Amino acid sequence: MITLNNVSLIYEGGEEAALKDINLNVDKGEFLFIVGKSGAGKSSLLKLILKEISPTYGDISVAGYDLNNLTNKQVPFLRRHVGVVFQDYRLLENRTVYENVAFAMEVMQHKPDKIHKRVPNVLKMVGLKDKARKYPNQLSGGEQQRVAIARSIINNPKILICDEPTGNLDPHTSIGIMKLLHDINRRGTTLLIATHDKTIVDAMQRRVVLLKDGKIIGDRKGGYNN
Numbered sequence: 001m002i003t004l005n006n007v008s009l010i011y012e013g014g015e016e017a018a019l020k021d022i023n024l025n026v027d028k029g030e031f032l033f034i035v036g037k038s039g040a041g042k043s044s045l046l047k048l049i050l051k052e053i054s055p056t057y058g059d060i061s062v063a064g065y066d067l068n069n070l071t072n073k074q075v076p077f078l079r080r081h082v083g084v085v086f087q088d089y090r091l092l093e094n095r096t097v098y099e100n101v102a103f104a105m106e107v108m109q110h111k112p113d114k115i116h117k118r119v120p121n122v123l124k125m126v127g128l129k130d131k132a133r134k135y136p137n138q139l140s141g142g143e144q145q146r147v148a149i150a151r152s153i154i155n156n157p158k159i160l161i162c163d164e165p166t167g168n169l170d171p172h173t174s175i176g177i178m179k180l181l182h183d184i185n186r187r188g189t190t191l192l193i194a195t196h197d198k199t200i201v202d203a204m205q206r207r208v209v210l211l212k213d214g215k216i217i218g219d220r221k222g223g224y225n226n
């Protein structure tokens with residue numbers, strides 16, 4: 001589902017490579033944590049997979065797309081297959097929970113009756129059925145993150161990428177969010193989570209890729225320190 005072959009990334013003006021000779025293969029349906037200290041290269045790796053940036057060297061393929069040969073016009077086709085969740089939720093403040101999630105279907109030009117059917121189902125799945133008419137500032141951080149997750153999966157992506165999804169949440173709320181992501185993974189979505197959060201990595205006991213100074217120095221199943 002995702003393959004990186006000998007990928008290196010040097011930012012413009014950067015002295016050292018942010019990622020160095022990365023080889024990574026993620027199969028369909030996998031659940032993967034990417035961990036490492038601040039500056040290790042986690043966000044850069046996710047940005048490469050989303051084609052927000054391009055590698056200096058190496059090949060990347062995502063959901064069947066060869067990213068080196070993808071034109072700017074084709075990037076939206078890749079993004080249809082890849083949902084994203086950020087630490088800071090990035091919700092539209094002047095739209096309700098329902099509207100935030102529906103908007104992601106509207107931009108994909110789904111028909112209104114399909115939107116009216118699917119949005120309540122996904123809100124129910126993330127535990128927000130009763131909050132559909134609320135605005136983001138009327139919700140807790142955990143609830144806002146659930147809206148962001150609902151929005152990220154509303155178009156059934158093959159891959160879900162999360163950058164520090166529990167970064168702003170307390171431990172109890174974080175575990176709730178992880179259970180939801182686990183559920184989404186069990187339904188078949190390939191899941192990549194970049195995180196510092198040792199508690200959730202230890203709790204889940206899944207594949208953990210450890211980055212240090214832009215290199216993969218560990219790749220095995222278990223807790224944060226394995």
Ligand SMILES: Nc1ncnc2c1ncn2[C@@H]1O[C@H](COP(=O)(O)OP(=O)(O)OP(=O)(O)O)[C@@H](O)[C@H]1O
Pocket residue numbers: 011012014018036037038039040041042043044045
């Ligand atoms: N736009 C940029 N231009 C130049 N250098 C960058 C840029 N973005 C990141 N870097 C550098 O690349 C390296 C990796 O950064 P990256 O953000 O991928 O790390 P990270 O592991 O996600 O860190 P954090 O956990 O703090 O988010 C760092 O040395 C960083 O300073």
